[in-house]
Amino acid sequence: MFKVNTNFLKLNESYLFSEIARKIEAFKASHPDADIIRMGIGDVTRPLAPAVVNALQKAVAEQADVATFKGYGPEQGYAFLREAVAENDYKKRGIDISPDEIFISDGAKSDTANITDILGNDNVVALTDPVYPVYLDSNIMAGRAGEKTASGAYSRIVYLPCTEANNFVPQLPQGKVDIIYLCYPNNPTGTTLDRQQLKVWVDYARCNGALIMFDSAYEAFITGDDVPHSIYEIKGAEEVAIEFRSYSKTAGFTGLRCGYTVVPKKLKAVDDNGNDVNLNRLWNRRQCTKFNGASYIAQRAAEAIYSPEGRKQINETIDYYLRNAKLLRDRLQNVGLKVWGGENAPYVWVKAPEGLSSWQFFDLLLNDYQIATTPGVGFGPAGEGYIRLTAFGSYENTLRAVERIKKLKP
Numbered sequence: 066m067f068k069v070n071t072n073f074l075k076l077n078e079s080y081l082f083s084e085i086a087r088k089i090e091a092f093k094a095s096h097p098d099a100d101i102i103r104m105g106i107g108d109v110t111r112p113l114a115p116a117v118v119n120a121l122q123k124a125v126a127e128q129a130d131v132a133t134f135k136g137y138g139p140e141q142g143y144a145f146l147r148e149a150v151a152e153n154d155y156k157k158r159g160i161d162i163s164p165d166e167i168f169i170s171d172g173a174k175s176d177t178a179n180i181t182d183i184l185g186n187d188n189v190v191a192l193t194d195p196v197y198p199v200y201l202d203s204n205i206m207a208g209r210a211g212e213k214t215a216s217g218a219y220s221r222i223v224y225l226p227c228t229e230a231n232n233f234v235p236q237l238p239q240g241k242v243d244i245i246y247l248c249y250p251n252n253p254t255g256t257t258l259d260r261q262q263l264k265v266w267v268d269y270a271r272c273n274g275a276l277i278m279f280d281s282a283y284e285a286f287i288t289g290d291d292v293p294h295s296i297y298e299i300k301g302a303e304e305v306a307i308e309f310r311s312y313s314k315t316a317g318f319t320g321l322r323c324g325y326t327v328v329p330k331k332l333k334a335v336d337d338n339g340n341d342v343n344l345n346r347l348w349n350r351r352q353c354t355k356f357n358g359a360s361y362i363a364q365r366a367a368e369a370i371y372s373p374e375g376r377k378q379i380n381e382t383i384d385y386y387l388r389n390a391k392l393l394r395d396r397l398q399n400v401g402l403k404v405w406g407g408e409n410a411p412y413v414w415v416k417a418p419e420g421l422s423s424w425q426f427f428d429l430l431l432n433d434y435q436i437a438t439t440p441g442v443g444f445g446p447a448g449e450g451y452i453r454l455t456a457f458g459s460y461e462n463t464l465r466a467v468e469r470i471k472k473l474k475p
């Protein structure tokens with residue numbers, strides 16, 4: 066009989082979102098008139114910017130005409146978009162990244178997962194805890210996580226807890242690790258690292274021959290001057306870091322799909338004999354074999370966000386979400402809750418009152434206030450005792466939610 070890839074059998078069942086959905090359905094069944102406000106889902110709700118829609122329509126018209134029709138494009142992405150990214154996301158910030166170091170894709174989820182293809186299986190992986198689950202699950206699938214232990218942690222993964230105790234700043238690992246995933250501004254906690262705090266990790270990677278996977282999907286939400294927009298703002302990072310970006314949260318592309326990954330040419334790994342291997346070349350090879358490029362119309366749409374009107378329009382939407390985040394942050398603090406994030410990110414991370422667990426706080430908010438949230442423990446063991454709220458809803462619903470929570474007695 067043929068066999069499966071048994072690494073997949075080591076995955077944790079993903080109970081989180083199905084369990085949330087089950088609890089909401091059960092509540093609705095017993096309270097048919099309940100008006101539940103959903104503050105749990107990490108998806109945007111505002112429509113695409115007019116400049117993006119115009120670019121889409123123009124690109125569709127091109128596809129409808131034999132003279133301008135486009136079939137397969139370059140696997141790495143069209144030059145017009147790679148050049149716009151290099152110019153606007155890097156050069157304008159004083160960072161030297163060239164178009165051939167930028168790989169356009171259908172989004173950051175696939176890239177953060179697929180990148181494990183080009184890395185050896187004996188690498189030791191470190192993850193912040195709580196974490197965006199894709200980094201862990203993709204390494205379990207690749208056979209790099211070891212075995213699941215009694216506590217639910219994986220034996221070969223190094224967990225970097227981020228909690229109130231360290232103010233959500235991960236501490237350097239005790240031993241040597243090879244691959245480190247950092248996501249800042251962070252999902253789920255909404256917290257950031259400043260330049261000095263990020264430099265600690267770049268220096269660690271340089272001293273220890275480690276690779277940093279830097280996910281900056283929430284870069285567009287940064288408001289503070291001391292928060293780096295790119296890891297390449299830190300000197301020497303181009304020798305140790307891959308950066309992932311996405312138009313999903315930046316410009317509402319969660320349904321349209323487009324993102325990119327930066328693999329600098331200075332980034333080198335070694336083979337079994339200790340010879341240098343260029344990762345840019347390897348990722349290019351991987352993409353050319355397993356990926357046929359992001360769609361032309363999505364890439365034209367992404368290009369449009371770099372136009373002056375596109376930029377202005379997407380910033381308005383980001384400000385809209387940040388206003389929700391500030392409202393959540395301020396009002397929850399007013400009722401005495403401990404709150405993090407929400408200033409450079411669309412997420413607010415809330416400590417459960419009086420020793421309640423994540424799920425107990427989730428149940429309380431659902432049952433007594435009809436507000437659906439995400440239990441922090443679903444993002445990793447160190448998320449226990451917290452919940453995540455998102456600012457991606459409408460302002461009206463966010464306001465209604467905080468009005469209800471006003472009555473909460475922590």
Ligand SMILES: *Cc1c(COP(=O)(O)O)cnc(C)c1O
Nearest residue numbers: 172173174197252282311313324
């Ligand atoms: C939403 C999100 C992404 C973006 O994923 P896409 O596939 O580009 O939609 C990447 N990383 C994190 C941490 C996210 O929350």
